[in-house]
Amino acid sequence: DYINRKVPGTDKYYKIILKINGKSIEFDSNRPETKLNKGEQMFNGVEVPFYAIEYAPTFPECDSELNEERKKCTSQTISRFVNRNFNTELAKDLNLKGRQRIHVIFKISKEGDIIDVKARAPHPELEKEAIRVINALPKMIPGEQKGKKVNVPYTLPIVF
Template sequence: MKTFIKYYALAITLILTSFQGISQEKDSKSELDTYPFAVADQVPAFPGCEQLSGKAMKDCTVEKITNHVNKNFNTALGKQLKIEGTTRIVVQFKIDKDGSITEVRSRSLADKANVRETLQTEANRVVSSLPKMQPGQKDGKDIAIMYSLPIAFAVPEEDKKENKKG
């Protein structure tokens, strides 16, 4: 299995130096109670990170989300779709007042429409499977927060060399 992943699957790199909130115009009813990350007094916490605070809680949550996406993203799609080089996907989602993951949507920057659609569907599936979290807080009240998660999809160098030889 490791050989398959090493030579035939894509490497997923999550660019998550920090979570970034998405500020949006609040033009729909569901967004009226959604806040950008920057205004939260306490960030949402992934299960296992709840006892931490401040930067430690944020770092723990980022790490656990990264691990979840790396573990659950179907990397075999790279070979199936014949992806070369690096492709980016940006996923936006809301951690609701009750900690549920909602309003998941993504945008791939792949050139081919079928590749874009497949990667977006997979990114949405994986992010939707995130566990319920402790919600963010502002002024002592639970709030919903929008997040943006960039994912870079890259073909490993060994796979590129192997494909040229065969």
């Protein structure tokens, strides 16, 4: 099917621009490469959030046919990894008191690598430590949407 349609009664076509996660995908019916074949081109370079992905990215030990089990195991494995590898003594060294909250956003690439890690924390050293730990995560089995491997953004709050 074509995503672009001819304007009825004219020789003119219109194009559709989809905005998904801040990225624009333009479909112009005058260009043959914009014909969609059962979603083949729809997910090229597009990100699908972890909560909405059809086949969630995961670690080899979490590989299951049931997507909800994959998601749960992946989330637990990431949390365990962070808990074991994050240097919590850093807060004491920086004279930070009380509960520390760090917000981390990263992507699991369509190759299964961790990319685009960003962190927000009350101190730059905590941000650096969070980024270090997330970048140390092992390679994963990539996520898939409509049978195509896609980048999957993942948000992780770290509280200690």
